[in-house]
Amino acid sequence: MFIILMSLWLICTIVNSEYRVTSTSLSEEIPAKLSSLVCCNYTFKNFVVEMALDGKTALVTGFAGAIGSTIAKTLANAGCDVIGIDRVKQKIAQKSIDEIKAGNRQDISYFECDLLKKEDVKNVSLEIKPTCKVDIIVNVAGQLTVDKVEDMTAEDWDEDIGINLTAPFLVIKQFLGSMKEKGWGRIINISSTCGLVARPSMSSYVASKTGLVGLTRAVALESAEFGVTCNAICPSTVDTPLVTKMIKDFQKTSTKSFDEMKEEYIQCLPTKRFTEASQIADLVVFLCSPAGNNITGTAIPVDGGYTTS
Numbered sequence: 001m002f003i004i005l006m007s008l009w010l011i012c013t014i015v016n017s018e019y020r021v022t023s024t025s026l027s028e029e030i031p032a033k034l035s036s037l038v039c040c041n042y043t044f045k046n047f048v049v050e051m052a053l054d055g056k057t058a059l060v061t062g063f064a065g066a067i068g069s070t071i072a073k074t075l076a077n078a079g080c081d082v083i084g085i086d087r088v089k090q091k092i093a094q095k096s097i098d099e100i101k102a103g104n105r106q107d108i109s110y111f112e113c114d115l116l117k118k119e120d121v122k123n124v125s126l127e128i129k130p131t132c133k134v135d136i137i138v139n140v141a142g143q144l145t146v147d148k149v150e151d152m153t154a155e156d157w158d159e160d161i162g163i164n165l166t167a168p169f170l171v172i173k174q175f176l177g178s179m180k181e182k183g184w185g186r187i188i189n190i191s192s193t194c195g196l197v198a199r200p201s202m203s204s205y206v207a208s209k210t211g212l213v214g215l216t217r218a219v220a221l222e223s224a225e226f227g228v229t230c231n232a233i234c235p236s237t238v239d240t241p242l243v244t245k246m247i248k249d250f251q252k253t254s255t256k257s258f259d260e261m262k263e264e265y266i267q268c269l270p271t272k273r274f275t276e277a278s279q280i281a282d283l284v285v286f287l288c289s290p291a292g293n294n295i296t297g298t299a300i301p302v303d304g305g306y307t308t309s
């Protein structure tokens with residue numbers, strides 16, 4: 001048994017030296033994985049192999065949200081220390097913090113910050129800088145207002161632009177200089193399919209997420225020669241509280257039930273499947289891995305074919 005396990009581990013290492021078996025203790029992890037491999041007839045591909053990001057520090061905004069917490073946990077599993085930022089109190093983010101602490105040997109710190117407040121973003125960054133070198137930024141925090149252009153208030157417009165576009169700019173601005181100095185950095189902005197195609201009654205979201213794709217391209221060009229990449233991920237619908245709220249807001253002007261509307265969202269996707277938060281998180285890790293080091297300035301849809309139709 002031991003020889004089989006060691007052979008599998010060795011094959012993994014040889015096949016791709018940039019990947020590592022996720023295990024702090026081979027004797028504990030591998031038998032468990034191998035037994036599921038054998039019992040459930042898994043293929044070798046399902047063996048838990050992750051990109052090595054040991055020693056990197058990832059700053060994730062929107063840490064307490066559905067997608068942000070999944071990205072943070074996946075980056076921690078890949079070896080990153082994590083700095084989480086969100087506007088919610090630490091006790092709300094505590095579950096994600098505990099899960100990262102329990103599963104990994106990585107450090108996790110959390111900062112409560114309203115990213116709409118420019119001075120607060122600056123102050124939190126000043127707190128982070130002396131103790132942490134930020135290698136990876138994932139701008140996830142976001143919000144969405146549903147209203148026709150003529151009904152949308154200027155305040156709602158400003159908030160959506162503020163959190164979806166200005167906040168990523170402010171965070172990148174704080175840490176890009178040190179990434180360039182080090183000669184390594186990864187910036188990933190979570191845009192949306194609304195960053196690629198428009199939808200009605202979501203003008204501030206469409207404008208801010210499209211702007212975020214523009215910011216991504218501009219940052220990519222300014223940092224391309226310094227070992228820093230900047231990409232946007234454009235998901236279609238992921239079943240999260242943000243989407244629940246969006247459907248409820250659309251329901252206000254519709255006779256359809258919540259479930260009917262949700263089904264419509266599924267049916268408009270060529271794959272007839274929502275995107276999973278974990279699929280976005282895995283792409284983030286891929287972009288941070290050596291395989292992603294020549295990918296920059298892109299806006300990658302993870303959308304079940306939505307933007308091709």
Ligand SMILES: NC(=O)c1ccc[n+]([C@@H]2O[C@H](COP(=O)([O-])OP(=O)(O)OC[C@H]3O[C@@H](n4cnc5c(N)ncnc54)[C@H](O)[C@@H]3O)[C@@H](O)[C@H]2O)c1
Pocket residue numbers: 061062063064065066067068085086087088113114115116140141142143163190191192193234235236237238239240241242243
């Ligand atoms: N869920 C989807 O279908 C979907 C699709 C495409 C893109 N996105 C984008 O993914 C990101 C995450 O979405 P989600 O579905 O996880 O939503 P979510 O509501 O679960 O998470 C959003 C997080 O952002 C935080 N946040 C909002 N405003 C903030 C502020 N001013 N300061 C600090 N933090 C703030 C919230 O507290 C929350 O934790 C958003 O940018 C969203 O636009 C989501």
